[in-house]
Amino acid sequence: MEYTIQTYGLCKKYGGCSVVQNVSMHVPKGKIYGLLGRNGAGKTTIMKILLGLVKKDSGSVTLFNQVMADYQSGIYARIGSTIESPGFYSNLTAVENLSVFSRLRGKVDKNKIRNALNVVGLPYQDKKIFSKYSLGMKQRLAIANAIINDPELLILDEPTNGLDPIGIAEMRILIRRLSHECGKTILISSHQLSEMEQMVDWIGIIHEGRMLEECSYQQLEENRQHSYIRLVVKEPEQVYEYLKKTLSIENIKRPEASAIEIYDLKYGTLELNSRLFAAGFAVAEISKCQNSLEDYFKKMTGGAGIA
Template structure:
């Protein structure tokens, strides 16, 4: 019998002039990374706010860790970590100061965990710098550290890559993957960067205009969407030779000299290390999921507009 961290039943949120959520039945399995896909205004943040206790549904219900009563859900929320939209931070305090305030609010006794979490998100070097001087990306990372206080079992992240540069996005993906793998942390994450979700999520939900259109596993999505690695190096002939010899897969050479490598997208680190060890200078290296975007656009029935 499968265990679910979250299940919603006909969850609906209505406002005077529009419906933000329309009878949503969503299920998130324990230990999964659930990628929530949808345009701005599709209902992603509304659902996350309801589950987190920041908004109330018009009707419908949900179970959190198997609890459906009001008192049971209040207790179950203590097992969650949440960052929705812009993290609520005290701008005059340091990163550690913000962490200390949240630690006290949550009644967490372990002060040593603050430095550990700041190190995990790459903010251990900020010292006495106040949050008001942080970049957007730094604030996003601090919000993640706060969400991880108390070792939650369920993490809700609304657009956590906002403000992060490509390296920061990659590091966040690696961190979430590691937390999921090592601790069994269940994650609900929304993002506009579909290619990143395609590298991270184990399950997906596609929402449009408040309606949940589809739920599917990563395996089911991969059957419908083909990924490739976009590679550009200083010697494409040599790169093709190496890839054909060491990592047999379908390779397409493009007119601009770049390479598209299919069927090896599950191990991009090994591929980039192979090329670098062969003395090639890597100019561009990224996973591409054009098919995922096409599938999403096709699913919502039109063109994509943020």
């Protein structure tokens, strides 16, 4: 597989505090890669290192097969980003704002501006000034600014942050279109797994500066959506022993005092229920459950505090 971004053993400390620790990440060319982590996990810092806005302490970064130390001039022109708010002028329209930022980068090309606004779904002939924009429109304008020069790689820091569910769905469609129709490689960050669903192809879970897991989204789903049977019983100790010893069930967890979770599904709920009944146990609850990805992410990253 060809990678547009590759890091190896990336480290960064701020005032003695490690905020990025030994991060190796691999963003496949033409794919959407989601960097998922709680507030303060280190997502923005990693993105800033990739863009040369923050200096790494150690490790390596390779972009477009060029090692950072040997970057050819113009490499950053191949990347569009929304990592730092570009500081749009509140009293200017979208076209006026994009013209200002185009001028800073070189020259103003009205066709490119028109095209970028069209891609993100903002009207070209709009008199509305930036201060009257909704959050969703502001996020779109930031993306328009990032894609004006048709970059191969987009680095978008929390593009769905603060959007309502419909805004998130629209952003998802936009990002997928940029990838599928325009062939761009896209790195996005989010602190919420649900925002990445149906959007990312690959995922990197980052926690306290470390990469906990990196895989395709499909793989993550396959690995983590375990089915299990949940039992609530009156005599959990005895039932636990019975399941292990008499029925030879291996994979059993005890999440709470009276609850038992069985991951080894050699018996279905009906069969299990009748066996427990026959053995004289009182079953208050028996149900087939699934661990959602969100549960998994919460378990991995410490639970409380995930929005």
